[in-house]
Amino acid sequence: MTIDFSKVVTAEQRAAEALAAAMAEYSGAIQAHLEAKAHERNYDSIQSAVSYRDDPNPQFAAEAEALFAWRSAVWTYATAELGRVTAGERTQPTVAELIAELPAFAWP
Template sequence: MKVYGYDGATGEYTGATDAARDPLAGDRYVMPHNSTRRTPPMPGPKQAAVFDGQEWGLVPDHRGETWWNAAGTPVIVSTLGDPADGGLSAEAPPTPLPSLADYAAAAQAMLDTRARERGYDSILSGVSYLDDPHPAFAAEAAALKAWRSAIWAYATAALAEVEAGARPAPGLDDWRTELAGACPFTWPEAAP
């Protein structure tokens, strides 16, 4: 006689087997623990057959899939059932837009990186050579100062447009590219 096993904790179908004849009563069968003679239904995609002690049913099976909780944290589904019943979403949350502080930090990093090309600690360090008696340092400081002013003037105006809804907020990579294109920088030629 064919019997159908199920997991004792979840009720999930575990497979079919043949029940053994009872050695004391040859016309009876010994049922394995957690089994039934009821035939389980054939599960469809993303479903599992589950026995509730009386009947088989089909439940959602999203195990191994990535869903997201309310905080936007990814969660690997590990149990049977509909993850939405537990507050999870199948859709990844949208990537949050950068904050004004993120845009400012990207602009500042761009300024500092350029100054470091010539050995200055930061843009502030480079600009501090503005009245330096060495002509090359003074020229570099003047170029850095003018560029810093151009970057911040452009950034302030562009971010005001974003805040007013007059233009979409760019991603940080696009922001850096935009700043570099709007405010190009060239080192001054070395003094003779």
């Protein structure tokens, strides 16, 4: 019997695949969190909401500016913390735990 070593998956490969899958799950959950906030004020998406920056309607402009800054803060925090996970500097949180850690948002 011959073993085809090209099909052998190492523990490191499995760990890397698991981490990549987890990162994709985090990313999707974070994006859904951002989208849900925009939907609270009937925007189609976070992208649509932030497009109202500098809008003549002061309420739209203020909401857009707040969402824009918050979106940046959320991704900055998440990227840093997930980088710490990848570097082995912190334990891997659940998706719910990471979402709970994200910067809070308050409508203007």
